[in-house]
Structure formats: C-alpha cells, structure tokens
Amino acid sequence: MNSQDFKFYNPAKIVSGNQALDSLGYELSQLQAQRLLMITDRGVLEAGLIDRVNESLEKSDDISTVLYDDVPPDSSPAAINAAARVFRENECDAIVAVGGGSVIDTGKAVNIVVSEGAEDILELKGSKLRKPMKPLIAIPTTAGTGSEVTYAAMIRDPDRNEKVIFASYQLIPDVAILDPRMTVSLPPLMTAATAMDAMSHALEACISNHRNPVSDAHGFAAIKLIRENLLPVIKNGENIQGRSYLANAACMAGAAFSNSGVGVIHALGHALGGECGVPHGVAMNIFLPHGLEYNMSEVKDIIAGLLLPLAGPEVYVQTPKDKRAEKTVEHIRKFKDHLYELTKLSRTLNEAGVKSNALEAVAQKAIKDAAVYFNPKKITYEDAMALLEKAFQ
Numbered sequence: 001m002n003s004q005d006f007k008f009y010n011p012a013k014i015v016s017g018n019q020a021l022d023s024l025g026y027e028l029s030q031l032q033a034q035r036l037l038m039i040t041d042r043g044v045l046e047a048g049l050i051d052r053v054n055e056s057l058e059k060s061d062d063i064s065t066v067l068y069d070d071v072p073p074d075s076s077p078a079a080i081n082a083a084a085r086v087f088r089e090n091e092c093d094a095i096v097a098v099g100g101g102s103v104i105d106t107g108k109a110v111n112i113v114v115s116e117g118a119e120d121i122l123e124l125k126g127s128k129l130r131k132p133m134k135p136l137i138a139i140p141t142t143a144g145t146g147s148e149v150t151y152a153a154m155i156r157d158p159d160r161n162e163k164v165i166f167a168s169y170q171l172i173p174d175v176a177i178l179d180p181r182m183t184v185s186l187p188p189l190m191t192a193a194t195a196m197d198a199m200s201h202a203l204e205a206c207i208s209n210h211r212n213p214v215s216d217a218h219g220f221a222a223i224k225l226i227r228e229n230l231l232p233v234i235k236n237g238e239n240i241q242g243r244s245y246l247a248n249a250a251c252m253a254g255a256a257f258s259n260s261g262v263g264v265i266h267a268l269g270h271a272l273g274g275e276c277g278v279p280h281g282v283a284m285n286i287f288l289p290h291g292l293e294y295n296m297s298e299v300k301d302i303i304a305g306l307l308l309p310l311a312g313p314e315v316y317v318q319t320p321k322d323k324r325a326e327k328t329v330e331h332i333r334k335f336k337d338h339l340y341e342l343t344k345l346s347r348t349l350n351e352a353g354v355k356s357n358a359l360e361a362v363a364q365k366a367i368k369d370a371a372v373y374f375n376p377k378k379i380t381y382e383d384a385m386a387l388l389e390k391a392f393q
Helices: 020-030 042-046 049-056 077-089 101-116 188-207 213-235 240-260 264-276 280-294 296-305 307-311 313-318 321-343 356-366 370-374 381-392
Strands: 013-016 035-039 064-068 094-099 136-140 152-157 162-167 175-178
Touching (some): 013 020, 013 240, 020 136, 020 175, 035 077, 035 101, 077 152, 094 101, 101 136, 101 152, 101 162, 152 264, 188 213, 188 264, 188 280, 213 307, 213 321, 264 280, 264 356, 264 370, 264 381, 280 296, 280 321, 280 381, 296 321, 307 313, 313 321
Parallel strands (some): 013 175, 035 064, 035 094, 094 136, 136 175
Antiparallel strands (some): 152 162
C-alpha cells in the first residue's frame, strides 16, 4: 500500500439478483420520481429489454415514461443534447438509463445538461458541477464498464476524434439495478469484451498509485469472479448464476477504479477509441498484458499477488514467489487466447483492424490522458509508441 490514509466513496444503492428489476418502481418512489426519461439504444430496444423494464413498472400507476433510444455505440454530444431536449420538452423529473456503458454515460451526461441548464454538453467541458443532479437509476445490460457506480461519463467528440471525460461524484447514479436477465441476450463476443473491460478495471485499480485496502478488496473479488464465471457463461449464455456473478464483478471493479484510478492501459484504450473507434472492451483486452509488463519494475510484488485471484490457489502455490508476476501476465495471455478461440475477441491491434499509421496519433493522445496520473510508472511518447508496437503484432 502507498498509504493507510485514503478515501473510498460509493454512495450508489446496489440492488442485485435474478428479480432485481422488480424493485424499480419502489426505488423510483423513494426518489419521488414520476415522469421518467428512459434512455437506451436500438440494440437494447430490439432485444425486448425495454419491454421487461416497462413490465416492472406496470403496478406503478403514478409513474410515466418517455423513451429516447438513439444512443450510438460511443456516446456523442449530438445524442446527449437531443436526449436533454426530450427531457425538457416532456417535463421529466428523473432518468433511467438501460444499456451498456455508452447508454449509462449518456444518462449521466444528460443529467449534467438538464441540471446545469446548458444547451450543449461540450459547453461544460472542464467545468465544475454546481447544481444538484436529477434522480438517476442505472440498469446495465452488459457486465463490464461498471458505469452504474462510477463518477465519470465518457463521450466521443467526433469533430476532434477524442474521448471527453466528465468526472464528479455527483454523477454517480442513485441506484444500480443488477438483474442477470438483462444480460442473457448478450452474445459471446460482447460478453467477453465487456468482462475483460471489468478485468482491466480491477487489475489497474490494484496496481494504481492511489490504490487502497478497500479498492483492493473490490478488485480482488472482481478478478476472482471473472476468472471463475466468464468462460462458463460464454459456453452457456443462459447461465443465470454466472451472469449474476459477472454483473457483480463489473460493479465491484467499477467501484474499485472509481476510488483508486486506472493507468496506462486505459490511457491507451481511451486514445485508441477516440482515434480509431475501437470498442473499449476490445482495447482493454489488447493492452492488458502489455500494461502490466510496463509497470512490472514498479509494482512487481503487487502483480505477483494478483496471480491468486487470477489463476486460483493451486497455480499460485505451485509457482515460485519470484516467478509469480511473470506468471500473472502469462495467464492473462492464455486467457486471451482462450477467449479468441471461443469468440474471436481481438488479441492485437492488427486483429482489431487498426492501421499502423494511426499509432503515432494514438500515442500522442494517450500521454495526455488523465489516467496516466494514476499509473505507477511515468510514460513518455516513446514508451507509448513501444507499447503500441508490441500490441500491434
């Protein structure tokens, strides 16, 4: 540990379980919400998941909803501003975000716009939030981003080809509802990519220079749950118990990194997403072993300790103490290979369709990303280029 002096903040109420969605009406009543803006995307709508949410509200006669379903794969200023107009035109008083990280981040960003009385989310870039937020409930349909309990909203500015991050404790949703039925329709590739996003959150939280005992506890538990449940869920998407454990893992990993920060893996991933449009979970899967190797000189003992939740007690005990850090990275690479065999989840930048002539721009963006502040080892442009070249092959 860097220090025993730390702060850990996670005010979101977490409702988890196979029938967790049934509590939505009650949670809204506790927030005194009556006129909802329900934010989602077309994929979630076409999968019938909004019907399931509406069914949970059938007994709540005093609650009405307005739907906005045009959220893109990477949340955009245009979508946020349009949803905010719908909120105002219909005199809504609360937001329910049903979807993956992009949808939930859109919900947070819409909350910024309507609460701060702005017209354009980009007007508030770099501004401190000064007004109380509207009630916000997050219902994730993936098990990866942990956005349902984090203080950040990330959007893609298409005009600048970059990710823009809004961060404030006020953005943490009031309630996170984790119902595994909402993730059952997630195909194997998306299941793998989002879970590896959660894995990267947990691992980077544990090696961050702002790590603390509570974030460690969340991170270790999340790593173990993903290791035990991801492959069984990919092989059987109807595995409700496994889906529930993955949802819990993503949530705990989100709480962990919200308090400890992430690092170079995320800095590279943010830059790659902004510059090349590579989905975040895919980027995390690609960069994960390279980021751990880069930080080995600073936190080797910590990386060695991560072998226990990542590979299990037998592998941990059988591996000599001075070889455990390298074994951790080796195990991640083997895990990636297994996921590729099952889902074709990209292991390299080349497999993800990234062109080599984009690497310089990605490196330039990565070294300016806020995540590098939490990385155990400082990173230069040359370091970022070296990591990108390793990840390309």
